[in-house]
Amino acid sequence: MRISDKYIDRIYITSAIRNTSYKMVRNHYHNYYELYYVRHGRVAFNIIGSTYMLQSGDFILVPPEQPHYVSYLASCTRINIYFRKEDLSRILNENLETISTRFLSSSVIHTPRAYRDVIDNIIDSMLFEEGIDDAYSYKMQELLFSQLVLSCNRYCIFKSDSQIADSDDIIVSALQYINKNYHTPITLEKLSKMSNLSPSYFSKKFRKVTGSGMKEYLTYTRLRHAANELLSTSHTITDVAMNCGFSDSNYFKDAFKKMYGLSPREYRSSKKVEGIPEESKNAENFLNPS
Numbered sequence: 001m002r003i004s005d006k007y008i009d010r011i012y013i014t015s016a017i018r019n020t021s022y023k024m025v026r027n028h029y030h031n032y033y034e035l036y037y038v039r040h041g042r043v044a045f046n047i048i049g050s051t052y053m054l055q056s057g058d059f060i061l062v063p064p065e066q067p068h069y070v071s072y073l074a075s076c077t078r079i080n081i082y083f084r085k086e087d088l089s090r091i092l093n094e095n096l097e098t099i100s101t102r103f104l105s106s107s108v109i110h111t112p113r114a115y116r117d118v119i120d121n122i123i124d125s126m127l128f129e130e131g132i133d134d135a136y137s138y139k140m141q142e143l144l145f146s147q148l149v150l151s152c153n154r155y156c157i158f159k160s161d162s163q164i165a166d167s168d169d170i171i172v173s174a175l176q177y178i179n180k181n182y183h184t185p186i187t188l189e190k191l192s193k194m195s196n197l198s199p200s201y202f203s204k205k206f207r208k209v210t211g212s213g214m215k216e217y218l219t220y221t222r223l224r225h226a227a228n229e230l231l232s233t234s235h236t237i238t239d240v241a242m243n244c245g246f247s248d249s250n251y252f253k254d255a256f257k258k259m260y261g262l263s264p265r266e267y268r269s270s271k272k273v274e275g276i277p278e279e280s281k282n283a284e285n286f287l288n289p290s
Contacts, residue, residue: 008032008083008084010087011083011141012083012130013080013081013082013123013127013130014079014080015077015078015080016077016080017075017076017077017078018041018075018076019072019075020072020073022072027046027068028068028069029062029064029065029066029068030062030064030065031064031065032064032082032084033063033064033082033088033104034062034081034082035060035062035081035083036059036061037058037059037079037119038055038056038058038076038077039056039077039078039079039123040056040075040076040077041056041076042054042076043071043073043076045068045070046068046070046209046210047060047068050172054108056116057110057111057112058108058109058110058111059108059109059110059152060108060109061103061108061109063104067210067212079123081126083145085104087142088103090142103152107159109156110156110157110159111155111156112155118151118155119148119151119152119155122144122147122148125144126141126144129141170195170197171206171209171210174191174195174202174206175217177194178191178217178218178221179221182222182225182244182245183222183243183244183245185245186218188202188214191214202214218245219255220259222244222245223244223256226240226243226244226246226252226264227256229243229244230264237249237253237264237265
């Protein structure tokens with residue numbers, strides 16, 4: 001599949017068959033949207049802090065930069081559609097802004113059995129077009145994707161997080177604390193004490209819910225904020241490190257390069273020219289170090 005680890009240049013679709021023996025040992029994230037569709041089967045889909053039980057006919061929309069992983073509970077045929085927000089904006093005119101907003105703000109979209117053939121036929125056309133891959137494929141995929149989005153709005157049931165999330169409140173609270181206080185000293189001992197759990201039990205529970213270790217998730221969060229600060233301010237590299245919770249600027253530089261493939265200085269210079277984020281390939285190194 002012609003998808004860059006750094007970014008995508010158009011809409012892409014893939015299909016795969018998985019069974020219960022298939023293990024996604026690492027969670028990951030992308031710099032673009034992923035629309036995941038369960039054509040047949042049943043899966044547990046984890047997006048940091050929430051687990052969604054999906055079955056045949058269910059879509060789940062994964063926003064950019066959200067770590068996620070899947071556990072297959074039964075033999076499954078899954079479809080992945082990758083797209084950018086601008087792809088959706090381009091194919092839906094201003095009169096359909098409400099449709100676009102509704103589509104992007106929903107997590108799970110359920111297709112009733114009566115309309116599943118309509119959705120599956122569109123997906124089959126997209127898969128067929130992906131196989132052709134000629135000069136017309138780019139526009140054909142846009143047209144078919146717009147048909148899919150419109151059909152979802154016409155036939156499907158859009159569910160909010162509160163309706164389908166099966167979250168662990170203790171870990172969700174810890175994640176919220178990290179996301180809000182990433183710039184302050186945070187330790188496993190501190191979070192476990194706040195949760196009234198032993199450090200070892202909290203650590204196991206954190207990994208079970210999120211798919212990554214607490215320290216790895218904290219580093220990942222701090223680096224994401226650091227990347228934004230590098231591009232939006234003229235702060236020195238050392239100041240950025242300190243502002244984002246790193247007490248050692250040398251460690252910050254090493255960790256940043258491991259995740260982004262560039263030093264902080266190189267990242268700042270290149271992104272001002274390119275305007276393209278590129279951490280998706282290396283995020284796993286922090287969320288699941290070997």
